[in-house]
Amino acid sequence: MTxxxxxxxxxxAVITGASSGIGESxxxxxxxxxxxxxxxxxxGKDLGLDGSLVRAGDVGDRATVEAFVADTAAEFGRIDIAVANAGVGSYGQFLDVPTAHEDEMIRTNVxxxxxLYHAAVPHIVAAGGGDLVTVASEAGRRGLPGEAVYSASKFAQIGLTRALDNELREKGVRATNIAPGGVWTHFAIDDHRGRTDGSEQLQGMxxxxxxxxxxxxxxxxxxxxxxxxxxxxxxxEAQWG
Structure with a gap:
């Protein structure tokens, strides 16, 4: 059987957070x-992938994302896949996380x-169906200590994607949550976000x-x-909860 x-x-495919880490891979x-x-x-880092359309911008700004998706559809004639990968984190006790970090997590992650999906879904439906893939987190499946607002943002992503599965299934659109635990990238290392380069926490991720x-x-x-x-x-990584 084949x-x-x-x-x-x-x-x-349109991918956000595409310049490094999971998005680049x-x-x-x-x-x-x-x-x-x-x-x-x-x-807006150019990865040297011939024929790709590359744009710089903040995913939290709807006009920027709409323009990016529209440009991609105009360049290639359709969109079949949208991957919501852009994300930021900040780790620490709830009362100690800077307000600016909280705001950025909600703006970027949620x-x-x-x-992205507001802009991409009409194109994917018009193409006859396709895929939405959300790079969420294990933190979006469990409320983790030291990750309260980050967990909240990832719960929101997972809830959104599950709802879109229910709404869009009959239109041929599949919606999938990817929920990894620790991944070794520069995520949350800079700007006092709770991780430091070379820390023991990153080993084995x-x-x-x-x-x-x-x-x-x-x-x-x-x-x-x-x-x-x-x-x-x-x-x-030990089991949580």
Whole structure:
């Protein structure tokens, strides 16, 4: 019996937070499989992926995201996949986390995801269906100490994606939450966000390529079923709750 997976060659994907970490790994993997890419990040870093559309911007600004998605659709003629990957974190006791960090987590993690899907969903429906993939977190499945507002933002992402699954399934749109535990990136290292480069906490964490490969697996499953959520943890990370 032959198991028919989805061939992504020629598909069009928009990815936020695409300049480093999980976003960069995913962009490189999808490009290697023939996917045409629209890449948005704060820096607008060009990854050298031939034919990709690259934009700099803040996902928390709806006009910026709408323009990015519209430019991608105009460049490639359609959009099949939207990956809400942009995210920021800040770790510490609830009363000690700076208000500016709290505001940024809500703006980037929650409003940024809403903005991307608001802009991309009409194009994906018009293309006859496709995929929404939200890079959430284990923190969005459990309320974790030292991660109160971050957890809240990730719970919001997971709730949004689950609701969109219910709304869009009959239109051929699959909506999947990816909920990793610790991933070794520069996430939350800068600006006194609770992690420091080289800290023991980072040892043994998963790598961005691990998450990119999982997203690729989700996207290539046959379209007669959908994966609602995947949760994964490094072997060095204890079970919470």
């Amino acid at each position: 198991y028919e997976t989805v061939d992504l060659s020629g598909k069009v 995913l962009a490189r993997l999808l490009h290697a499989h023939g996917v045409k890419l629209g890449l948005l990040s704060r820096s 409003q940024g995801t809403i903005n 998963m790598r961005p390529d691990d998450i990119a490969e999982l997203i690729y697996f989700v996207l290539t499953r046959p379209r007669h079923f959908r994966i609602l959520e995947t949760a994964l943890r490094p072997m060095t």
